[in-house]
Amino acid sequence: MTFILPQKIVCGSFLRTKGNIMLKIAKFGGTSLATAEQMKKVRDIINADMSRRIIVPSAPGKAHKDDVKITDLLLMIHEKVKMNQSFDNEWDRIVSRFQTMIKDLNLDIDLSSELKTTKDKILSGAGEDYIVSRGEAINGRILAALLGAEFVEAGDVIIINSSGKVHPSSYEKVLSRCSDSGKRYVIPGFYGKNEEGEIRTLSRGGSDVTGAVAANALSADLYENWTDVSGFMMTDPRIIPEAATIQQITYQELRDLAYMGAGVLHDEAIFPVQEKGIPINIRNTNRPLDDGTLILPSRDSSTQKICGISGVKGFTAFTIKKAMRNADLSLSRKIVELFESHDILAEHILSGIDTVTVVVKENGLELKKDKIIEGLKALEVDEVKVDDKMSLVAMVGNGMKFLPNLMTDLFSSLAAEGVTLRMIDFGSSDQNIIIGVDEADHNKAIKGIYKSIPSK
């Protein structure tokens, strides 16, 4: 697989450029900003590339293994405020961490009055969203000082609607606020304001979304997402510790892996950049020379068709047997309708010659199961069979139909692991093949699939 290191190219084939000047958004996660030492790494990374124009920091993560993340301390404060308890311990801990950082970084700023104002606001009844967003807000001030960059109050540019999503008006606000191409800006992640001007947070991990919105707003060439791993692994490293890093993956492939259980960026952090075809680069602050994972609108899959494997447990299969079921034009519809009427999504529908199987998530099913079985029996079928504890595992990639040995390698590898196949659903998309196995075979299935991939 050929990998093109984004910062080394000016007019790369997959990176769009504004004339010859590239524009990058760099978001840094909590572990990248947890200590002065980490902050210095971040500073060096940013200073190495002038095209990193907007920096989006998270709140500081754990400074050491037994530490508590700033955001978790803020959540504790919120809990104590609710119960009218003193939160001095937690607050002092937060203040101490920030002050230590400022001192260790030899920064010539004093956040005492800002911290005092914040505490006063909390004491006078500020809401949860205000409280938990202070980690990013204060950290943003420190990072801006460290970089000599302009701090942008997220509340001024990120507008969050009543359902907690970014309002499209944010794009225009970010663009006009960060319009000076000679300047570098720091926008704290995770929060903004609602249309009434109150601080609102995005869902946890929302700094990824802030970065994506900034990338869209400025039509960036690249959205860098700096974290503590050198990109996404091809599969869960708890199952395959030696899993290879994904070098290139498309938005769609990433979403497929995420849907099937992989913990990657959430959809709202992808759609704003996907909309403009902006690549995302997952990078490691602690190993800045690693290429990381590049998420692209499309990729050359000629040498690497498969990009990842993920799996989810907790599915139940309802199988209906009916002789001559194909003579009954309305049977499939009635079956699907029955599940819909119980508010259960038919994740997969399989069919044999005289059978139909509907695979659904077990979550939320228990209380509805008997009613569903009853409903299926009422369709005058010969037999209803329920098989639970199924795990669905997906192999995600591109052009699977045209990889002649893929199925052979896949199924021989699964057989070698001793996996009993409960289902195979392939053909709707040639970008994924979904197999069903016993939950007990979940890890073995992922191992089997992983081993079957020729080049990794």
Next chain:
Amino acid sequence: MTFILPQKIVCGSFLRTKGNIMLKIAKFGGTSLATAEQMKKVRDIINADMSRRIIVPSAPGKAHKDDVKITDLLLMIHEKVKMNQSFDNEWDRIVSRFQTMIKDLNLDIDLSSELKTTKDKILSGAGEDYIVSRGEAINGRILAALLGAEFVEAGDVIIINSSGKVHPSSYEKVLSRCSDSGKRYVIPGFYGKNEEGEIRTLSRGGSDVTGAVAANALSADLYENWTDVSGFMMTDPRIIPEAATIQQITYQELRDLAYMGAGVLHDEAIFPVQEKGIPINIRNTNRPLDDGTLILPSRDSSTQKICGISGVKGFTAFTIKKAMRNADLSLSRKIVELFESHDILAEHILSGIDTVTVVVKENGLELKKDKIIEGLKALEVDEVKVDDKMSLVAMVGNGMKFLPNLMTDLFSSLAAEGVTLRMIDFGSSDQNIIIGVDEADHNKAIKGIYKSIPSK
């Protein structure tokens, strides 16, 4: 595979017996009865086993390669009658064939007056069903004479309802008419009477149905179906000339093969015997020592999981792509509903992570295709893709989930044949796996699957 020759056992494990006396129904096809020479083989077969109590003959088939089947001659007569043309040529040919047979068999019967009456009835406007059923009716007389058996007028015992199916009252009529356990009976196949007493035929090949009804009526131990092949082949011999004969197969497996395109017994010839768990034995009149194929309620599949392969061309796949389709609880139902509203059966429904595919028969689709695409687009999907000219090929058997190397062998064999897989649908039943391939790959797919079966 162990095969138990039915006529050699008295209390076989799978053959039920009346005390120690077995009871068999033997149906003979047209080629088995086409000439005096063939008739003698039939006589020898029947006389070799006293338990063959009811014999069901078809009309004589072709006596030689360029000959015409009696039933086809009768159809020509019907056509000529409709157009007020003389049918003497065809009639004389029929009379000559029957008279030659009687003479060659040295039978002491004279059917002249019966033949005369028949011709008169045709001339005076007898219906199509009367005309085309005369092959069986007259042949039954000859066979009864040859065997010294009692001729049973099919019209007296087989009652056919207005939709051309056997009325259940037939069972009781056959049972009481053929109650003498010391006698052998000949019931001509293919026809009966309606409730108004008029001659009615079953669909073509209906003699199989007559035999099945007789087997059910007498709760036979075995229903023998004598033909000109030594049982069913595992797959289409035009594709695999060396295809092995199926030794044992269940009713369900047979139906699965038939549904997927294999030309075997039709459903109405199976349900009456399946209902009573009566095995069917497909035998070869020309090779009476061959075991043939035994169709059973269930079989021991421990040594032979796969029993056959069949395939049908002419499918089209409609694929709908919708980002986050799983968030739309009603999408699957709306899609299935759309096809139902166009009177199109969703044969298979496949799903990827953001895609759903509905596979339908092309037959009857052409005029509805554009409307369906329009309807799918109206569901606010991102993309609708139509792929036609797909062939579905099924591997039919038992216990596929527990055959660890089945998938490996199957897909490596398909890859070796150069088959590109368009779909795999497995898991609803562990008795069949259905794959989709380009129609151009149809024969290669069947070859690939056939070669992958370890023991045949």
